[in-house]
Amino acid sequence: MMRVxxxxYSTTKFSLDHSPIxxxxxxxTKQIFQNTKNISxxxxxxxxxxxxxxxxxLAPIVSELAGITPKISHSIESMCNSGTNAIVSGFSYISSGMADVxxxxxxxxxxxxxxxxDWDASRGEFQHPIFWGTMFTKAHKRKHRTTDExxxxxxxxNHKNAQDNPVSYNSKKYTIEDVMNSKKxxxxxxxxxxxxxxxxSSAVLLASEKVAKKYTDTPVWIEGIGQKTTSASFTKNDLTRLDSTSDAASQAYSMAKITPDQIDVAEIHDAFSVCExxxxxxxxxxxxxxAAKMVRESYQTNNKKINPRGGLIGSGHPLGATGLAQISEIASQLTGNSSKRQVENARIGLIQNMSAAATSSTVLVMRQ
Amino acid sequence: MMRVxxxxYSTTKFSLDHSPIxxxxxxxTKQIFQNTKNISxxxxxxxxxxxxxxxxxLAPIVSELAGITPKISHSIESMCNSGTNAIVSGFSYISSGMADVxxxxxxxxxxxxxxxxDWDASRGEFQHPIFWGTMFTKAHKRKHRTTDExxxxxxxxNHKNAQDNPVSYNSKKYTIEDVMNSKKxxxxxxxxxxxxxxxxSSAVLLASEKVAKKYTDTPVWIEGIGQKTTSASFTKNDLTRLDSTSDAASQAYSMAKITPDQIDVAEIHDAFSVCExxxxxxxxxxxxxxAAKMVRESYQTNNKKINPRGGLIGSGHPLGATGLAQISEIASQLTGNSSKRQVENARIGLIQNMSAAATSSTVLVMRQ
Known part of the structure; x- marks a missing residue:
């Protein structure tokens, strides 16, 4: 299997300013051409x-706008997990030998x-994500005595980390009190x-081992991949467990031959605070x-290991771009390009992305 | 590279009767489970x-409906060429070793x-496919003296062939006069x-060489793949040439190590008559x-080499299903399961699919 x-990588400024898709x-795409040497x-x-x-x-459209005439071009959708699904697909085109870039x-x-x-009778009237978010929160509070604080x-x-991310949609500082006093x-x-x-928007350029060095002196390798879909509807036995995430993580750790304690930096899908x-x-x-104890310590010691760019809560969540922005951040961290957000000596990075109450998840392990 | x-395969009845997606x-999907031995x-x-x-x-939704909990699940879209893009993606997951089924x-x-x-300023007011269809027709008439007949x-x-296709949307017979007298x-x-x-709808089950024999005694191998996107907009130098199709065909012939004269049966994308x-x-x-001479002879001699199921004109065109219905037909032909539509001694089959005035095309070569 060809290494990938x-x-x-590039991520544009996240904002609430209207822009056509x-x-x-x-x-x-334009930023990728500006940032990557020798790319044509x-x-x-x-x-x-x-x-x-x-x-x-849209894939032929952006190709035409950028002057690319690719062999393969199509859109990929799996709600919030779309970007990471597209990366795994790109990985497979390269590792099978069907593509180099x-x-x-x-x-x-x-x-x-x-x-x-909008499909799913099990969610009843409660189709908006906030309802599964609140059910997860109730369950976590009950089981682990998690508090509002x-x-x-x-x-x-996450908001603190986002202040050092120049492309986050929000760079305001929020104290614990600000969060607790925000609208219920x-x-x-x-x-x-x-x-x-x-x-x-965000973009990632994948290259085979054969050609990667042409485009970068510091390739970051995708060494572990895990994916799992457990359902589409909100039918769960245990509301304190994200089964698709733990399954995907096992696959990714096994493929990358690592244990979780080896992870230096991680981007994870904090759709709601309880998700983190x-x-x-x-x-x-x-x-x-x-986890609550870990997060509290990270806040107090200014530890940026988890969600250094501010996660979804801090930097914003443009669904189709999110997985790719996570990968861009980890690639930036592993190559020492994250300036104020930089985690020191980051060698192994993880991306966790998921959709619709974690009914599907992707976990990637990357290494310098 | 693992063979695929x-x-x-299965194709449901094409119709104008409303049904939820x-x-x-x-x-x-259900038909695949009914038709395929040992599949779980x-x-x-x-x-x-x-x-x-x-x-x-929709991929997690259909997975849940069918009781599948896959690793990978997502939707793929590239307009009319979606099904064949999804097949090439499935091929890459298997040939890279990331999936078996x-x-x-x-x-x-x-x-x-x-x-x-609906994107594309070059089409001006003429966004409906019929306008590029008519421009292609004018150009073909001018260059090759093609007639309305x-x-x-x-x-x-195509309508004659569709009469022997039990899942075509239309099984009426039309004479040359019927067509020429139909509404302009x-x-x-x-x-x-x-x-x-x-x-x-239509479905195709892909399997690696390692496991294919578990599910079928007569696997049909995907031996040639070609894909090309030349643009998204209708900007063409020569209106009598489908550049993306000829480029994709060269790739597919080269990968399958065949010449076009070896093709026994083909499914091609007759969005409009001139396209064929x-x-x-x-x-x-x-x-x-x-080509006009070839089609006339096929009609007169009842030769079913091209579009044996009736093509898009005869059997109907449900966009996302079309590429898969084409592949299902070729798989059926190469395994001798096409009853009245059967092309004798069919050993090598071809699928050509395309989108939006052939701004992108896929060509596949399959062999028994």
Whole structure:
């Protein structure tokens, strides 16, 4: 199996300013051409677009805008998990020998209707993500005695990290009190516990081992991949466990031949504050019930190991771009390019992404 | 590179009867389970959905409906060329060793708005496919002295073949006169020159060489793959050439190590009657300007080599299902399962699919 490297990456400014989906896709693509040495349009074998947008034929459209005439071009959608699905697809084109260079580009508009799963009788009237977010929160509180203050630390930490991320949608500082006093949306969730849908785009250039060095002196290798879909509807036995994430993590650790304690830096999908706690536990980065303590310590010691760019809560959540922005951040961290956000001596990085109450998850392990 | 086989296939009845997209996807999937020996839900590593529908998360949804919990699940869209893109993606997951069994399932609803490309200033007011269809027709008439009667033979032949296809949407017989007297839509195209958007679904089960024999005694191998995107907009130098198709064909012939004269049976994308002529020429199945003569002879001699199931004009065109229905037909032909439609001694089959005025194309070569 041919090894696959991240040879280039870019993330545009996340914002609430309206921009057409084509422009968002083109902006991230243009940055890849500006950031990556020796890259030429004719080198690109495949263009994969990650989005939940309802516009069709976006991969040929962004190809034409950028002057690329690829062999393979199509859109990939799996709600919030689209970007990481597109990366795994790009990985397979390269590792099978069908392509040497794959451009994966993702984008979303804040008001895109595809952000809420409208199929699923099990969710009843409660289709908006905030309802599964609040059910997860109730369950975590009950099982692990998690407090509102514990949750507030997740939000405050992510917002603090986002201040050093020049492309985050929000660079305001929020204290624990600010979070706890923010508007209550449900019994258990306040507005600052939630990630914010926004406009944004991100792109990742994947290259085979054969050609990666042409485009970068510091390739970052995708060494572990795990994916799992457990269902589409919100039918769970244990509301304190994200089964698809723990399954995907086992696969990824096994493929990369690492244990969770070896991870130096991780981007995880904090759709709601409770998700960050559950994910840290299900990735076995910490023990069950210990994540709140870990987050509190990270806040107090300024430890940026988890979500250095500010996660979804701090930097914003343009669905189709999120997975790619996570990968861009880890690639940046592992090559020492994260300036104020830099985690020292980061050698092994992890990405965890998921959709729709973690009914599906992707976990990637990357190494310098 | 691991070899990849079609180990199962199904196509549901194409019709104009409304059916929810989830039901269409589930119907084709259910048929795969009914038609394929030893197949079990737990064997399926990936579920790829091909559709232009605007509903999200359809791959996890159809997985849940069918009791599958795959590793990989997402939707793939590239307009009419979606199904064949999804097959090439499934091929790459298997040939890279990341999966052994991939279910690809496609469906469309007749009134889905995603059937018309609404980006593209070069098309001006003429965004509906019929306008590029008519421009192609004018150019072919001018260059090759193609007549309205030549075009009518394409439609009559496809409708004749569709009569032996139990899942075609239309089983009426049309004479040359019927076609020529059908309603004129543009200067050059009549209603019976056009393929018909409809409801329908189709599924293909791909399996690695390692496991294919568990599911079928007669695997059909995907031996040649070619894909090309030249643009998204209707910007062409020569309106009598489908550049993406000829480029994809060269790649596929070279990978499969065949010449076009070795093809025994082919499914090609006759969106409009003129497309069938252009494709036969660009695939080099016949010489430039000779396709009309070939079609006329096929009609007179009852030769079913081209579009034995009736093509898009005869059997209907549910966008996301079309590429998979083409592959199902070729798999059926190469295993001698096409009853009245059977082409004798068919050993090598070809699929040509394309999107949006052939701005992108896929060509596959399959062998028993």
């Amino acid at each position: 490297a991240v040879a280039g 084509e422009n968002l896709l083109f902006s991230a 349009q004719k080198d690109i074998d495949a263009v994969l677009v990650s989005t939940n947008d309802t516009k069709r034929y 794959v451009l994966v580009v993702g984008a979303e508009q804040a008001e895109n209707p595809g952000q809420v799963l 514990d949750l507030a630390y997740v939000s405050a930490l 949306l449900t019994d258990d969730l306040r507005v600052l516990d939630c990630s914010r849908s926004c406009y944004g 706690l559950m994910i840290l536990e299900d990735l076995e980065i910490t023990q069950k019930g210990q | 086989a079609v180990a199962g 989830e039901n269409l996807l589930f119907s084709a 839900q737990k064997d399926i590593d990936a579920v790829l959905v091909s559709t232009n529908d605007t509903k999200r998360y 991939v279910l690809v399932v496609g469906a469309e609803q007749a009134e889905n708005p995603g059937q018309v490309l 030549d075009l009518a033979y394409v439609s009559a032949l 839509l543009t200067d050059d195209l009549r209603v019976l020159d056009c393929s018909r958007s409809c409801y329908g 002529l252009m494709i036969l020429e660009d695939l080099e199945i016949t010489q430039k300007g000779q």
